[in-house]
Amino acid sequence: MxxxxxxxxxxxxxxxxxxxxxxxxxxxxxxxxxxxxxxxxxxxxxxxxxxxxxxxxxxxxxxxxxxxxxxxxxxxxxxxxxxxxxxxxxxxxxxxxxxxxxxxxxxxxxxxxxxxxxxxxxxxxxxxxxxxxxxxxxxxxxxxxxxxxxxxxxxxxxxxxxxxxxxxxxxxxxxxxxxxxxxxxxxxxxxxxxxxxxxxxxxRDPSYTVPEERFLALVRGVFTQRRKTLRNAIRNTTHITGIERPESVVEAADEGLLGKRAGELAPAEFAALTELATEYGDNSRVEE
The missing domain is CATH 3.40.50.150 (Vaccinia Virus protein VP39)
Incomplete structure (x- = not known):
């Protein structure tokens, strides 16, 4: 049927x-x-x-x-x-x-x-x-x-x-x-x-493309500190998100985004943050 x-x-x-x-x-x-x-x-x-x-x-x-x-x-x-x-x-x-x-x-x-x-x-x-x-x-x-x-x-x-x-x-x-x-x-x-x-x-497929496990881990992490700004939530939840270089992600992110809290971000904004975490948050990405 x-x-x-x-x-x-x-x-x-x-x-x-x-x-x-x-x-x-x-x-x-x-x-x-x-x-x-x-x-x-x-x-x-x-x-x-x-x-x-x-x-x-x-x-x-x-x-x-x-x-x-x-x-x-x-x-x-x-x-x-x-x-x-x-x-x-x-x-x-x-x-x-x-x-x-x-x-x-x-x-x-x-x-x-x-x-x-x-x-x-x-x-x-x-x-x-x-x-x-x-x-x-x-x-x-x-x-x-x-x-x-x-x-x-x-x-x-x-x-x-x-x-x-x-x-x-x-x-x-x-x-x-x-x-x-x-x-x-x-x-x-x-x-x-x-x-x-x-x-x-x-x-349905989302309007963005991101590494799914990293996206979900980031969402899970920052919502454990939903009362804090994204700037602090990124710094405090590396054990959940897997972000190895949180300061580099914070430096790369838009100031307006960092001032928000998790409950204010649409899924597409979480996706954008995931892209930054992928590009700047891994030690393996550091240029030697």
Whole structure:
């Protein structure tokens, strides 16, 4: 169904799935199961226009979303770290597994080997949303993810706003991100203490070309000192950025740029700073 339009499904009842699984969500384990049928039915439609031939789902839980993904995808790989739930998924979806349309991977999504998926649609575990997205975004595949609303707002934040940070720059480096829906706590069992939101990330190449690892390291470094000017942040974070000659980078940078703070820089300005760090920041570049 590459690039196809996703149809609404008459999916398994999420409350019935919870009952058959014999589990209750545990907030201490970051378990909040999405039980709103309308939201579950809409989630696959957020992937309209994406290649859904092989969908990756992280945090499959009792399979309410997995069931609906099987209606729109040729193949689904579902990752679940809770062994009880992984066993339940294998039993509940035995036919789909036997036909080769579903693969259940038991393990931590931050460490298991990921397949070559074409899109990811997930209700992400909120406690590790950022780590998961930092792992998924570099794959440059479309994403639809349910996350905390505050987290979603940080993903789409503009430079200079209170929400703008490392996540905003990283997400904006890899994709165009938009909030497509908000979900009240009552849509989950048990209800979380916060509102949630669905984010759609459409990958695209940035307007600049930089060494990616160096760019991301610099962004990560200067945001650890977001209250300081770039001049001081560059000097103080060499253990993160890998810049060996920070004074040379400071001397080469524009004074107006150095007076800004990390939260005021657009991704393209971080790219320009990365170019300076590449040209002036390495000992290997020093002329003998």
């Amino acid at each position: 590459a690039g196809g339009r996703v149809a609404m499904s008459d999916g398994r009842d999420p409350d019935a799935l919870l009952g058959r699984a014999g589990v209750r969500g545990d907030p201490n384990q970051d378990q909040h199961f999405l039980v709103d049928d309308r939201v579950l039915d809409r989630l696959p439609t957020r992937a309209n226009g994406f290649d859904t031939s092989h969908v990756l789902e992280i945090g499959a839980g009792t399979g309410a979303l997995t069931d609906r993904l099987l209606d729109c995808a040729e193949r689904v790989t579902a990752i679940e770290r809770d062994s009880r739930l992984a066993d339940f998924l294998r039993e509940e979806f035995a036919d789909a597994i036997e036909s080769g349309r579903l693969t259940v991977v038991e393990g931590d999504a931050l460490s298991v080997d990921l397949p070559e998926f074409t899109a990811s649609i997930s209700n992400l575990p909120y406690g590790i949303s950022s780590e998961i997205l930092f792992r998924l975004l570099p794959r440059k595949r479309p994403l639809v993810a349910t996350v905390q609303r505050e987290f979603a707002e940080r993903m789409v934040a503009a430079p200079g706003s209170a929400e703008y940070g490392r996540l905003s720059v990283t997400a904006g480096h890899y994709a165009d991100c938009e909030i497509v829906e908000t979900i009240p706590p009552e849509g989950f069992a048990p209800p979380p203490a916060v509102e949630s939101a669905v984010v759609r990330a459409t990958p």
